[in-house]
Amino acid sequence: MDLDLALRVDEPQHPTKSSNAGEKASYERWERSNRLSLMLIKSHFVKSDKALASTPMKRLLGMKYGHAKGVREHIMEMRGDIATQLKSLEIEISEPFLVH
8 A cells, every 4th residue: 555655755846738647557556545544643633532531530429529539629629630621622611621
């Protein structure tokens, strides 16, 4: 598939009207490889964001109030630590959810 062609070979010059068929085919193969590589990289980062979000979500949903510290400290821990991490991943948590 020449998926790594764009990584191994520098971008050839854009074909012109005077370019022969081999030059045009070479550029088209490189361009296709470049597009496929970009799509692969983008899909990897989307999956990584989902994996990063699952850890704080599990922590947030599994948190239970311990009587050793006050309710205020418990809410502040949820709000300050976990909700901030999720917000940085563009996952908004509403205030009623945190208080519930």
